Amino acid sequence: MITAIGEMMRECYSRGWITTRDGNCSLRRKESKFVYITPSGWRKNLIYPELMVRMTLTPDKTLKIPEGAHPSGELHMHYLILKDAPATRAIVHTHPTHVIAAMYRGFDLQFVATQFPEIFRYTRVGPTVPPIAATTRELGEATAKALGVSGSSMAFDIVGQSNHGVCAVGDHPWSAFEHIERLDHICEILLASGVTPEEVRDRKVLK
Numbered sequence: 001m002i003t004a005i006g007e008m009m010r011e012c013y014s015r016g017w018i019t020t021r022d023g024n025c026s027l028r029r030k031e032s033k034f035v036y037i038t039p040s041g042w043r044k045n046l047i048y049p050e051l052m053v054r055m056t057l058t059p060d061k062t063l064k065i066p067e068g069a070h071p072s073g074e075l076h077m078h079y080l081i082l083k084d085a086p087a088t089r090a091i092v093h094t095h096p097t098h099v100i101a102a103m104y105r106g107f108d109l110q111f112v113a114t115q116f117p118e119i120f121r122y123t124r125v126g127p128t129v130p131p132i133a134a135t136t137r138e139l140g141e142a143t144a145k146a147l148g149v150s151g152s153s154m155a156f157d158i159v160g161q162s163n164h165g166v167c168a169v170g171d172h173p174w175s176a177f178e179h180i181e182r183l184d185h186i187c188e189i190l191l192a193s194g195v196t197p198e199e200v201r202d203r204k205v206l207k
């Protein structure tokens, strides 16, 4: 699964969802004390298992970072989503072009997702996080809240982060990737259709 993180990040890069040093991914296996996360500032198209930062989650839920390691700047976001996970959880943060364009244009991602079975059958889209500076604790907290993280439960699979990106959660790095893929695809369709955010608001909910 650690190897899959590198493969998945390379696919994100080849799709243009991240520029070379952007994006991050973390993983915690069921009941494991280890949390793996991509290193900060490293070229994400060159992530191999030995480059992943392995941290230890202590019984009091503190993260111990190995000396000299440089975990992703979005660590707090990953920590809040992983610390009480009851099962294996992988978290992926990327900057998918069509999703960011749709948010910037004023579309409500949660409502848009009610229009296309391609997404609402498989992916729960949460409320969009307002514009908050990257790598801040505030962004981490707002993202975990939008995902509906409460103790061990979670209400949604993916949320948009205005003017920035998305955060997706799955039981495997590729499951989180698929949530991003579906959301980006329907946003591409939406933008190609030429419909305005105002017109979409009047559409019938199909979900």
Ligand SMILES: [Zn+2]
Binding pocket: 022, 023, 093, 094, 095, 134, 164, 165
């Ligand atoms: Zn980002």
